[in-house]
Amino acid sequence: MAVACPADRRRRPILTKALTAMITAVFLLASLATPAHAAPKPTIKQLKKELAALGKQSDKLITEYYNGRIAHQKAEKAEKAAQDKLAAAQEVYDRESAELRLMAVAQYTNGGPPSPATMLSANEDPSALMSRLALSNHLVDQQSARLAGFAKVRDDRKQAEGEAAARAKELGDQVADLGKRKDKAEQLIKKIKDKIDKLYQAPGVRRSDGTWVPQLPGGSDNITPRMRLVKTLVKERFAVPNGIGCYRAIQDGGEHPLGRACDFMLSRGGSMPTAAEVARGNEIAAWAIKNSKRLGIMYIIYRQRIWHARTGAWRTMSDRGGTTANHYDHPHISVY
Structure with a gap:
């Protein structure tokens, strides 16, 4: 049996420490290399909270x-009252302006009101002269009064114009503020709708590859429980005022006769939908894609394109010859 020399015995603690340090480093690196676990999905209780x-x-x-x-509404009433006041002031201003113009024309045509100097006559009776002088003074006073009245009319109109401008600005500010409040409320309502969506999970058995075991249709509408859930959620979230068509008995090779498809109509009678309804269709399609895994959505058809869960992308479809056949007036959703 070999006996270790004293030098070997002295080196052992050093080697042991070095080995321990290496093992510790390996474990540390391994722990750093291990990917972090994904955050757990919120529970129904958390979502409700x-x-x-x-x-x-x-x-x-x-x-x-x-x-x-x-x-x-108050700003609207104040603005209308200010505009009415301005209209009335403008009417008075226009009338007085016309009278002033007529007076100026008459004065220019007649050479102006007679002065006392032009009225003197050597043979004229002084009493007649005084009467004419009084008439002249009366005309001058009348003109002065009209000019003073016009100045007030002009000032009233200017004040009404300023008030109308102020009320119009106030109304504009209220409209902008109301728009911001409405946007904030709508965004929060959308967030609430998203939370409500997450409370629902497609019924049935899901395979390991992400697809779902087929279901039998049932109920008076002849659709599967999975399709019924998608239909209900879309109807509640997007309204779809022009109707929803699901089960069709015609065997066309699609999912309608199997109770696994619904059409969410954006217009009636095969007419092209409005811009607002096209936007509604885009929102429905985007929502269906976002929730496809959780709700078991297999594919979506909209505006001559198809999105399939297998590829996760849109592709163009061949022309089927019409607005409805090409799905321009409705998004089609099929479930597994």
């Missing part, structure tokens, strides 16, 4: 929006 908080915030914003509407 968040919804309650958002509801309180929403009530506050809606109250502020309501107060803004009241202030806006």
